[in-house]
Amino acid sequence: MPKKSTTLSVGLNRRTLLAGTASLLAAPMVLRPAFAQGKTVNVGVIMPLSGANAQFGINSRNGIELVADEINAAGGIKALGGAKINLIVADATSTPTTAGTVAQRLITQNDVTAILGAFASSLTLAISEVTERRDIPLLTMSFADQITGRGYKSIFQVVPKASVIGKAQFDYTKAIAEAAGAKISKIAIMYEDTAYGSAQAKGLRAGAQAANVEVVMDDAYPLGITDTTPLINKLRASGAQAVFPVSYLNDSLLIIRTMRQQKIDIPAIGGAAGYVIPDFEKGLGEFAENVLSVNTSNYDLAPEFTERFRKRFGYFMVHEAQEHAVALDVLVQAIEKAKSAKPEDVSAALRGAKFSEGWAKTMTGGAVQFDNTGLNVLSVPVMVQWRNKELVTVWPNDVAKAKAIWKS
Amino acid sequence: MAFIQAVIDGLLIGGVYAVISIGLTLVYGVMGIINFAQAEFLMIGMLVAWFAWAFLGLDPVLAAPLSFTVAFVIGWFVQGQLISRVLKAPSVAQIFLTVGLLIVIENSALLAFGSQFRSVTTWYQTISLSLGPLFVSVPYLIAFAMSLACGVALWWFMRTSWFGRAMRATAQNPGAAQLMGIDSALMYRIAFALGVGLTAFGGAVIMPYVTVYPGVGGQYVVLMFTVVVLGGLGSVAGAVAGGLAVGVIQALSALVFPIQLQNLVLFVVFILVLAVRPQGLVGASR
Amino acid sequence: MKRWIAFAIVVVVACLLPLALDPRGYWIRVLTFTLLFAAMAQAWNIIGGLANQTSLGHAAFFGIGAYTSTILLLKFGLSPWIGMVAGGVFGGVAAFIIAIPTMRLQGHYFALATLAFGEVMRVIANVWVSLTGGPGGTSIPFSPPSFANYSFKLLLPHTYIAIAALVITTLIFEWIQRGAMGYRLRAIKENPSAAEVIGIDTTRVKLQAAVISGALMAMLGTLYVQVAVFFDPDTVFSAAGISIRVALVAILGGIGTAIGPILGAFFIIPLEELMNEWFSSSAAGLSQLIFGLILIVVILWRPHGFVTVFRSLRAKFTGGTAR
Known part of the structure; x- marks a missing residue:
């Protein structure tokens, strides 16, 4: 069976090379098989x-x-x-x-x-x-x-876990708004109907319920949506004070652009994935500035x-x-x-x-x-914000690198 | 008011659906083949527009003729080398040849350009016109206008040019057209190249508000089938009506049903139309 | 008689082959999926080959079978064997329901209508979270190994079940093809109006073929997810991954013949695996690209499938020897 994969052949080369070196080193001591285990x-x-x-x-x-x-x-x-x-x-x-x-x-x-x-x-x-x-x-x-x-x-x-990330997405936002002297009482959730979107939305919902905040819009949309106008029309009519979109890149660009078109400038707090990659900023330019997103870690x-x-x-x-x-x-x-x-x-x-x-x-x-189930118990989500083409950690306070900017 | 807004949005987006689907119906109308790879030419058109924007600084909408040309050339080659060989083969062979083409084009793009999501930034993409409480998205409006211009140009071509008339003659009766001295093989080539060119043109005009990546065709393929079936397979005028209908159905269904069910509503309409009126809602009998 | 002996020999060899493979290994998994795809393509062949209706929506029945048995297992503790039969019933009913509006459609129209039906089922499975668990997907839980519960520690029993499934679907296909129904279907295929004239109820016959095909496909859906263990709506109702691929297997092998789907499956499924192994880490897309090219070449070379290669070889062979 001819193995032609480049990476594989590189791997084989490296391995043979290593084995060769190893046997050279080992030669004076004991004669070991060339493929040193x-x-x-x-x-x-x-x-x-x-x-x-x-x-x-x-x-x-x-x-x-x-x-x-x-x-x-x-x-x-x-x-x-x-x-x-x-x-x-x-x-x-x-x-x-x-x-x-x-x-x-x-x-x-x-x-x-x-x-x-x-x-x-x-x-x-x-x-x-x-x-x-x-x-x-x-x-x-x-x-x-x-x-x-x-x-x-x-x-x-x-x-x-997704439910924890979703809840943090809400909880952190509420805390950031309160730190800026604003109060949130109505929010909108929109998410793609995938495993990731629906699990995180569940966490968002739980967070809002615990804080007694009304969810005025809660919509799943199909993966690969080509037109988000109906979603944004609904968002505009809902009177939400903040919107929590959970999506990959394609939809995230559509959602933010359509919001800007309709002059909706309530804060958008993304759910990681499409909101925390360089292409998000590339696609939106200045409109990416100050967009918040939850994240599971951040490079800064x-x-x-x-x-x-x-x-x-x-x-x-x-x-x-x-x-x-x-x-x-x-x-x-x-x-x-x-x-x-x-x-x-x-x-x-x-x-x-x-x-x-x-x-x-x-x-x-x-x-x-890792606990008994295999979950990393030490990890908590963070909130990041787009600043000048970079993601800056803004919450929780003990790890934040800058103060969150909240405009509502 | 929400209703009027939805109709406006639906018509604007539907105009674009029409132009990307005309090619599909044209190919079927002339040579009786459903091109499952049609949406890949949408991706090609989007990619060409993106490169024109990134390297030449051209607005993607202005790059649309370039997208058309590139796809036309590829289509000319593909029809001559591949499609022409299965014109008399069983329909399953035709379908799966185009499925093979779909796989080849998508993965060639992946190999050549990587899996990045590419989008353009233009000055008008986050602007809309306000008419009282209504919003008209500028990029949608521009895409609609370009689609309209393209549709009119096609109509003019089919009506007045010798090629257009010859093509329609070939579609109606290839044998008779051949007898009249029309080279049907040439007509097929033109029809196919023109068809994929139009789809690529549509790809360019939507670039201001969408993102291109190798698999983007998959997002549009079923939509395009719905448009042409609603309008009647093979009918160009039907594709225009079908496109507008699909746009409006999508927008209106969002008012009544959860947005999650958007595609479901579309597919059910699709199956019902096929079952009740296979010649399409507006289709002339063929 | 000679055909049956050949058939028996093939089955015996097929049963011995898995014993040569690592019972928890990679190739036995590939072999099992290959056998299942061959059986699925054989089920498709009843409607696609004999009735000449190119369905691109068989994932609908497949997914119904996968979900029926799994839901019955998770919610009521019923053995997947019972679930398989129940799934077959639902699959047959679904095939009947979709056949009513689509049966009189032909060629491309039928293909598009069934494609849309598959997508309808996929959307429903994603949306109906309380029933299916939604887009998060479902796992078939571990349970102590027992044949009655369709639970095995190794893959080997699954391989034998897949062999049995392929043998059974092939026998059903042959039985239909050779029987009165096959005769009627052929008559419809050759000339639908003439078939009506000689008194064949074309709709009824096509409906029968569609229901048998859908029911078998649904039962195979149960077998498939017992091996895959985890699945979600996008996997089992996939247009590209199931519907189109199953049709592709049959078409490359040669539709309307019993051997076609088997040839097609043993060509495509291992080929996909080998290409993923050789190329996928070096250049994403290369393996799929080559796959697409091979597909195009085979269709241009043999529009009626691989089976024609054997026929022409046999013709050459018998033509060459003294008669």
Whole structure:
């Protein structure tokens, strides 16, 4: 079977090269087989590299490659005699079943120690059904509540759950408005009817209900909507004082532009995804200024790490890249701790322990710690605001880099 | 008032639906093939307009003729090399040839230009005209006007030019047209190239308010089918009526039903029209 | 008689093949999906091949089957085997309902109407959250391994179930094709008005074919999600991933023949996997691009499917030997 993948052949080259070096080094002591066992640790990376979420998948892969190269350059995994990380990247496409099949392939053909992926919750859930049955740790930054809500023992979610993010999106906004002396009593929610949109909307609703704030508009809209005018017409008629759109990029641009057309200038507080990537600002220019969005992490909290990403890839470190970087670094720390690359040992090392070195410091809690369900209990969402083409953390107060601007 | 606003929005957006769908119906009308890859030419038109904006500083609407030309050339080639070979094949082979084309075009774009979402910024894209309590979106208005101009030009071409008349003759009776000295193979090529060119033209005029990425065609493909079926497959005038109808149905359904059900309403209308009046709402019998 | 012996040999070989594969591995999963796609294309073949109605909406029935058995399992604790039968009934009913307005449509019109129907079902499944769980998707929960509960630790039993499903759908297809119904369907295909004249109730026959096809497709939906475990409305009601792909499998293999869908599935599904493995990490889109090119080439080369390759080979072979 001819293996023609470039990355794969690069991987093979690197591996043979490593094996060669290793045997040279080892030669004086003991004669070991040329393929010195444990000299590389295979890590599966399953991302949507084609289809509608490809951009996010590529961002994620960039973040992971950055960390892998840094660790390898610094001498690999010390506890395993300097073993190098070998990433096996695969396309999940946009079909969950394919993502599951790809996971099966990486496990059986590539003997991966762990899998990272796959941005979209539906893909991650499908992969988890395979990894759980084979006891392979799966580290993810997907938001869906089900990910750590099913009692699985080999899954690790480095970010808060969608319902928590949605609630923070509301709670933080209310706090920011109150700090600016404004009071919110009516809000509008609009979200795409995907797993991500509907789960986060549920959190928003819960937040509003707890605060006794009236939800005057609560509309799902189909994925791939080509005209948001009906939504904005409805928003204008609703009398909301703030709007919470949860969407990917396409719809986010349509929504903000149509709002500006109709001269609706109530604050828009985005739900991460489309609102926190460079293309959002590119598409809207000055109209992006001061748009708020909830986020699960932000690059300005740890510039000493994230600027390395900007230097290499030419754009700021988007949250999915940062969180996947954290996932890989935490995985490596767990391997160091377990002194083993066996999936079950790594799983055991991941659970319960607190990781406060390296990239783990860039998360809001300053560290990463997984509870019994695999959820990172230290992480809390943040609120970011567009300022001069950059995302600035403005809430919660203890981590904020600048004061939020609230215009209502 | 909400009703009038919805009708205005629906008509404006419907005009654009019409122009991107005319090509689909033209191809069917002339050679009896449904081109599942038609929406990919919309993507090509959008991409051309984006590059013209990014590198030449051209307004995407003004780049529309360029989009038309690029798609026309690609279409000319595609028809001559691929479509012409399956004109007599079973309809399943025709359908799946164009499905193959769809996959090839989308993924070529992904390989060549990456998966980025590209959008333009123009001075008028966040402006609207206020008529009392009503809003008329300027980018929609411009897109509508361009679509109208394009439709009129097509109508004029089909009515008055020799090519237009020859094409209509070929559509009605290829054999007889051939006997009259019309090269039907050439007519098919022109029809196909013209059809995809028009769709690409529509892609350019909507660029001020949409975002282009390799998979964007998928957002429009079912919409385009709905437009042409509503208007009657093969009828150009029908596509115009169908486009306006789809735009208005979408806008009005949002007043009554949850916006989430927008597509559902459209599909149900689509199936009902097919079941009750397969020749379309306005379609002349064919 | 010779055909049946050949058939039996193929089945026996098919049953031995999975034993050579890692029972929890990758290739057995690919093999299982390949077999299921072959069976689905065979079910499609009844309406698409025998009745000559190109359906692009079979995901509707597939998704109904997937959701029926899963909902019955989650809400009432019913075994997916029972769910499969219930799904088959619902799938047949759905096929009947959509067939009424669309049966008299032909060619492209029928294809478009069924495509829209598939999309209708997808939207409904996304919106009707209380029933389906909505866009968040559904997982089939772990349960202790038992045949009665359709729960297995390994993939191997799923592979054998898929083989059985393919054998059964193929036998049903052959039975229809050889029986009175196949005769009537052929008559309609050749000349609908002539068929009416000799007393064939064309609508009724086409309706029967549509219902059988839809019911089988729905039952296969249950089998499929037992292997995939997690699914959401966009997956099981997918126009590109299910409807069009199933039709594609049958068409590339050769529609209207029993062997066609099997050839098509064993060509397309492993090919997709290999291309994902070879190319997907280096250049996203390349594997799909090549896939599209192969599709175009095959259709231009063999508009009637791979099955014609074998026919012409056989003709050459028998023509070459003494007669």
